[in-house]
Amino acid sequence: MADPSDVDKLLENVEQFVNDENKIVTYEFLSQNCGIHVNLAKTVLERYVEELKKKKKDLLYQVVYSLAGYVGKNIRCLLVKDTNLKETTLKLDKIISLHVYSVQKGKLDTLSLLYNSNLTEFKKSIQQCCSQSGISCPAAKLKPHAELATNNTTEIKKNVEPVKPEHAMLKKEEESLDASSSKSSIHSESHLTIQDPLKAKEKASSKLPAKKTVGKPAIAAFFANQQAIGRVNPVKEEKKEAVEEIKKSVNGKRVVREPSDDESENKDINVDAIKTSKRFKLSEEAKPVKLHETKAKKTVRKAKQASKTSEKTQRKRIQQFSDSESSGDDEEEQDIVLSSPEMPAQMPAPMSEDEDDVLNATVTEPSNNPKRSRKLVTKAYMDKDGFVVTKREYETCEEKEIPEPTPEVKEKEKSKEIPKTDTQASTKHPSPPGKTKQKSITSFFTRK
Amino acid sequence: MFEARLLQGSLLKKVMEALKELLNEAAWDCSDAGIQLQAMDNSHVSLVSLNLRAEGFDKYRCDRNLSMGMNLGSMSKILKCASNEDIITIKAQDNADTVTFVFESPDQDKVSDYEMKLMNLDQEHLGIPETDYACTIRLPSSEFARICRDLSQFGESMVISCTKEGVRFSATGDIGTGNIKLAQSAKVDKEEEAVVIEMQEPVSLTFACRYLNSFTKATSLSKSVQLSMSPEVPLVVEYKIEDIGHVRYYLAPKIEDEEAA
Numbered sequence: 157m158a159d160p161s162d163v164d165k166l167l168e169n170v171e172q173f174v175n176d177e178n179k180i181v182t183y184e185f186l187s188q189n190c191g192i193h194v195n196l197a198k199t200v201l202e203r204y205v206e207e208l209k210k211k212k213k214d215l216l217y218q219v220v221y222s223l224a225g226y227v228g229k230n231i232r233c234l235l236v237k238d239t240n241l242k243e244t245t246l247k248l249d250k251i252i253s254l255h256v257y258s259v260q261k262g263k264l265d266t267l268s269l270l271y272n273s274n275l276t277e278f279k280k281s282i283q284q285c286c287s288q289s290g291i292s293c294p295a296a297k298l299k300p301h302a303e304l305a306t307n308n309t310t311e312i313k314k315n316v317e318p319v320k321p322e323h324a325m326l327k328k329e330e331e332s333l334d335a336s337s338s339k340s341s342i343h344s345e346s347h348l349t350i351q352d353p354l355k356a357k358e359k360a361s362s363k364l365p366a367k368k369t370v371g372k373p374a375i376a377a378f379f380a381n382q383q384a385i386g387r388v389n390p391v392k393e394e395k396k397e398a399v400e401e402i403k404k405s406v407n408g409k410r411v412v413r414e415p416s417d418d419e420s421e422n423k424d425i426n427v428d429a430i431k432t433s434k435r436f437k438l439s440e441e442a443k444p445v446k447l448h449e450t451k452a453k454k455t456v457r458k459a460k461q462a463s464k465t466s467e468k469t470q471r472k473r474i475q476q477f478s479d480s481e482s483s484g485d486d487e488e489e490q491d492i493v494l495s496s497p498e499m500p501a502q503m504p505a506p507m508s509e510d511e512d513d514v515l516n517a518t519v520t521e522p523s524n525n526p527k528r529s530r531k532l533v534t535k536a537y538m539d540k541d542g543f544v545v546t547k548r549e550y551e552t553c554e555e556k557e558i559p560e561p562t563p564e565v566k567e568k569e570k571s572k573e574i575p576k577t578d579t580q581a582s583t584k585h586p587s588p589p590g591k592t593k594q595k596s597i598t599s600f601f602t603r604k
Numbered sequence: 605m606f607e608a609r610l611l612q613g614s615l616l617k618k619v620m621e622a623l624k625e626l627l628n629e630a631a632w633d634c635s636d637a638g639i640q641l642q643a644m645d646n647s648h649v650s651l652v653s654l655n656l657r658a659e660g661f662d663k664y665r666c667d668r669n670l671s672m673g674m675n676l677g678s679m680s681k682i683l684k685c686a687s688n689e690d691i692i693t694i695k696a697q698d699n700a701d702t703v704t705f706v707f708e709s710p711d712q713d714k715v716s717d718y719e720m721k722l723m724n725l726d727q728e729h730l731g732i733p734e735t736d737y738a739c740t741i742r743l744p745s746s747e748f749a750r751i752c753r754d755l756s757q758f759g760e761s762m763v764i765s766c767t768k769e770g771v772r773f774s775a776t777g778d779i780g781t782g783n784i785k786l787a788q789s790a791k792v793d794k795e796e797e798a799v800v801i802e803m804q805e806p807v808s809l810t811f812a813c814r815y816l817n818s819f820t821k822a823t824s825l826s827k828s829v830q831l832s833m834s835p836e837v838p839l840v841v842e843y844k845i846e847d848i849g850h851v852r853y854y855l856a857p858k859i860e861d862e863e864a865a
Binding site for chain 2: 600603
């Protein structure tokens with residue numbers, strides 16, 4: 157347990173964050189910002205709320221509680237405003253955990269705003285964002301890029317379902333739902349139900365590939381299943397871990413996870429892994445989001461290939477953070493709603509990583525001059541005040557790359573290729589054993 | 605003035621089908637003897653020679669020798685407007701730059717005419733010497749078409765070997781070898797169904813399948829086809845057009861490369 161003087165200092169910090177900076181202070185935010193363990197952050201927030209109550213100032217503040225409990229056999233993890241706390245606790249048969257999730261000045265319109273409060277801290281370092289976490293995930297493995305890329309696209313396609321507008325008030329799960337706990341379904345505050353972990357897992361796994369195999373002939377179903385298993389495996393593993401973590405958190409046993417060297421070394425891979433889980437969680441999101449992501453991913457790949465080749469020639473590497481102010485807003489909002497409290501910490505980083513690449517990829521060519529052209533380049537950087545600024549500006553650059561051929565040129569090329577194949581075929585199928593030469597008819601008949 | 609009336613209009617349609625795959629444009633030489641056409645394909649590997657005698661037409665008038673350069677694609681489009689039963693008349697003025705096709709229905713209640721622009725074609729004519737071929741094979745045209753089609757799947761070249769036993773068509777390629785052997789028919793009811801071989805000496809020549817396949821477009825013109833071969837001489841594939849003339853295809857053989865040998 158922390159030193160009482162430390163706690164007092166932390167309380168002062170919280171006071172500062174809440175009152176002076178008007179921030180939404182979640183325990184994650186506090187943990188990240190002050191470099192304290194999440195449990196200590198929770199305690200500090202608890203103390204802070206108690207003090208507020210003593211001073212009878214609590215009405216001026218909005219406190220959100222994280223509440224977990226059983227409804228029948230199902231576990232429910234809820235984020236509940238202090239005003240609804242009593243009602244909600246009555247609905248639960250058995251309460252497993254209850255602690256302060258966040259404190260803020262004024263009223264909280266939507267719970268999705270809570271995500272933003274954590275975001276800045278998460279952005280700072282992907283490695284550190286889980287350093288204070290109460291959950292360790294030893295089974296989490298770094299996946300190669302290619303594997304993730306293939307898995308992501310297929311899984312998202314399968315899981316995307318439209319989000320109902322009335323479900324805007326979505327809740328996060330308890331700490332147990334880290335980024336890998338992709339099974340977490342998204343519900344409104346009042347309807348949110350997480351089934352028993354094992355059941356949930358079964359349900360999730362049956363949802364993914366089984367749908368397609370239904371009605372197929374036996375052998376086809378077998379192969380389809382195998383393919384689907386191959387694709388879904390990484391997610392399944394994540395789910396398993398999530399389930400285990402739920403159990404752990406329920407029993408109050410928590411293992412502090414320390415970031416390994418591998419993690420830092422394979423930042424990119426890690427980032428993608430997180431992205432996978434994030435996407436999985438976004439399964440209920442509308443299609444446009446998915447499209448946006450997949451497009452981004454494509455451009456990312458292209459850009460990465462390009463960047464590999466021209467790594468030396470690059471003048472500078474612009475460290476980017478999510479362009480939360482710009483086009484990414486919608487996406488982020490959805491992320492906020494859907495993200496779990498622990499692992500979302502890693503989310504912003506992948507976005508920034510992506511954007512870094514996207515930055516190179518989102519280049520539009522207004523002019524057709526292949527040698528020197530002005531390109532519209534999107535740049536995102538952090539300014540002195542710590543805000544992420546996204547700029548779109550024209551840059552003049554010389555291109556050595558051959559411009560992408562127009563459809564007409566492509567057609568021409570195709571037509572050129574066709575005779576080539578003919579000649580190839582001709583070399584392929586020499587009927588007679590010896591080499592024969594086609595004579596011209598004019599060599600036999602004289603011109604009149 | 606040139607005018608040629610053909611009662612069996614479908615014949616001209618078939619002729620067109622037989623030509624248009626090999627030739628894009630050709631000059632139709634009209635004389636008082638009839639209509640002749642001679643043209644090489646673009647690659648100058650094969651030669652087409654068409655002869656439609658004046659006697660074969662219902663009405664034939666050619667005041668002055670005339671060479672009408674026509675785009676066969678356009679001509680084919682026009683002839684497609686004619687029914688098979690239609691009577692087709694080809695008309696052209698002397699030194700005119702157009703030709704008119706008139707299609708009359710058998711009962712004369714529908715008459716349509718199409719005018720087509722002529723082209724100035726500077727096509728060279730080849731002198732084809734009279735040749736006494738070492739082998740002459742007559743076989744059903746449909747059979748020949750089938751053979752060419754089947755063997756072209758194996759390779760791009762086909763070897764036609766004519767011996768005493770019969771004629772053998774063979775092709776070799778990646779997938780294997782195909783051999784089709786036709787023996788001379790001993791007894792056939794219909795003459796056009798017979799395989800008749802006249803041989804002075806055995807001949808074996810290699811030809812490109814794609815041209816042979818193009819030649820077989822003339823299958824509908826005649827029930828039988830005649831192949832004439834001599835060593836190191838173009839193959840002649842002749843389809844006789846009943847009562848009016850013939851279409852002959854000449855195909856240069858593939859000769860073993862001396863350098864390779």
